Amino acid sequence: MKKYSFTKRELQVLQILWGSENALSAKEIAGAEPGLSQNTVLTVLKKLLASKFVETSGVTYSGTVLARQFTAVLPKEEYLESLVSRQEMMKVVSNFIGDSSDNELDALEAYIKEKRQDNK
Structure with a gap:
């Protein structure tokens, strides 16, 4: 069984994605947790994307600009089992x-x- 190790912020972002039924933009993720800035979320998402723990699953409008939406690839149950x-x-x-x-x-x-x- 593979062991997964995440930073506090990575785990925060993953938990928000696991808790959502829909794909979320970085702005929505940042808004879901007090103390998370959009810049921090974008940095964390970049690392999680590179590691293939999250994926881009769509594009939506955030105000007047386009924003990518993200979903978790790693199932929460698999992460918990690895603990x-x-x-x-x-x-x-x-x-x-x-x-x-x-x-x-x-x-x-x-x-x-x-x-x-x-x-x-």
Whole structure:
């Protein structure tokens, strides 16, 4: 499993993108978090684009000028999974199962059956 390491600002920008259903411009990203300037966002986006963690997914008008829109390429779940080892993940899953309701367990069981069918 690949480990991902981001700066505080990179992670801030990624979290904003993960939390949005739509692609966002640098101005929209900066406006979503107090303390983030558009210049900082543009610098961070340039680095994330070069590393292929985000992509340009459209163009929109920002006032009277055109602005690129961005989406995250790296899924949030993949990033979170990279933070813990398989052994730690098993402990988390075991704890989740122990504290789950019947509905949650049924959903989890259905997902496991689906995954087993996909792997055949």
